Amino acid sequence: MSPMDDNKKNHKLEDTSTSPIWDKINDEAEMLRSRTTPVYMKQRIMDALPEAPEPSKPWYKRMLDK
Amino acid sequence: MTSVPALSLSATKPCGYTSAVDQTDVLSQQPQYEDPDAAIIARVLDGSKDAFALLIARYSDPLYRHALGMTGSPDVAEDILQTSFIKAFQHLGEVRGRFDAWVFRIVANACKDWLKNIRRGHLSYDEDDQPSSFVQPDEEMDRSELRGDLEGALATLAPSLREAFVMKHVEGRSYEEMAVLLETTVGALKMRVHRAREALQALLEGKYA
Numbered sequence: 001m002s003p004m005d006d007n008k009k010n011h012k013l014e015d016t017s018t019s020p021i022w023d024k025i026n027d028e029a030e031m032l033r034s035r036t037t038p039v040y041m042k043q044r045i046m047d048a049l050p051e052a053p054e055p056s057k058p059w060y061k062r063m064l065d066k
Numbered sequence: 067m068t069s070v071p072a073l074s075l076s077a078t079k080p081c082g083y084t085s086a087v088d089q090t091d092v093l094s095q096q097p098q099y100e101d102p103d104a105a106i107i108a109r110v111l112d113g114s115k116d117a118f119a120l121l122i123a124r125y126s127d128p129l130y131r132h133a134l135g136m137t138g139s140p141d142v143a144e145d146i147l148q149t150s151f152i153k154a155f156q157h158l159g160e161v162r163g164r165f166d167a168w169v170f171r172i173v174a175n176a177c178k179d180w181l182k183n184i185r186r187g188h189l190s191y192d193e194d195d196q197p198s199s200f201v202q203p204d205e206e207m208d209r210s211e212l213r214g215d216l217e218g219a220l221a222t223l224a225p226s227l228r229e230a231f232v233m234k235h236v237e238g239r240s241y242e243e244m245a246v247l248l249e250t251t252v253g254a255l256k257m258r259v260h261r262a263r264e265a266l267q268a269l270l271e272g273k274y275a
Contacts, residue, residue: 021267021274024212029236032135037126041144045126045151046119053111056159 103165107158118155125166126151128237129173135232136177136225138217146176170247178225212274219269223262230258231266 101120109117126147133143150173161168220228229248233239234255241252248255 021270024274025216025235025266028213028216029238032131032236033238035127035131035134037130037147038140038144041126041130041147042119042122044144045122045148046116048148048152049115049118049155050152052113052115053158054156 107161107165110155110158118151118158121154121165121169122151125169129170131237132170132232133173133177135236136174136228137180138220142180146173146180150176167247171249174229174248178229181225181228184221215270215273216266219266222269223265227258227262227265230255231262234259235263 103121103124106117106120110121129150130143130147133146134140137143137146150169153172154169220231223231230244233244233247234241239247241255244255245252
């Protein structure tokens, strides 16, 4: 069994036998897991980026900025 | 030294583990990618803005799913994804560990802030932001009703409980992976998931049991 198979096992709620609601929730969760980012998002994000990242600051200056 | 799984924020491997690697040296151990995140970050910081698109492509899907699970709104999830990547780009020089965990925390915090603002009434759903389709509109009505009820029940949870529930049971992550991403303990996360499940069960079983 690959690590990915093992992980799929973890998707299921452990106590599905106690209530049918968990079967339904699992179905909904399966739907969400199949969702992908809309195709236009990558370009939208790239277009919204500033020209360059901000210059790196030492940690103590970042703390002071917070 | 504790060994923890690599996060699968990969666009091609949507959930869970990719391999067991050492948390302290994750950036140098990403065999699934030709360019490790650290190399891409170095290129961006060196002036190659376009290289950032590789990081977006690599991590946008799992981050989008997290935002969608947390907010229930595709439009809000898109906005959170965009603002989070912009923030990540601006502060890219401050990344000292795993980029995937760092950018996840940016998104996770944005989701929790959004939920808190909704609760305080500082924000409201726009008409277009209504919790909507995780699936296509021609799906059966009962699915739609369940989705609405589930979203309503999730909305009553504290943001930290919703976060734990979504990461565990919607995104399918292990507790160990969640603990790394959220910088907390497995025990605390198990408790949050347990409390979230109890609350959801109480809210929904009357109608669906």
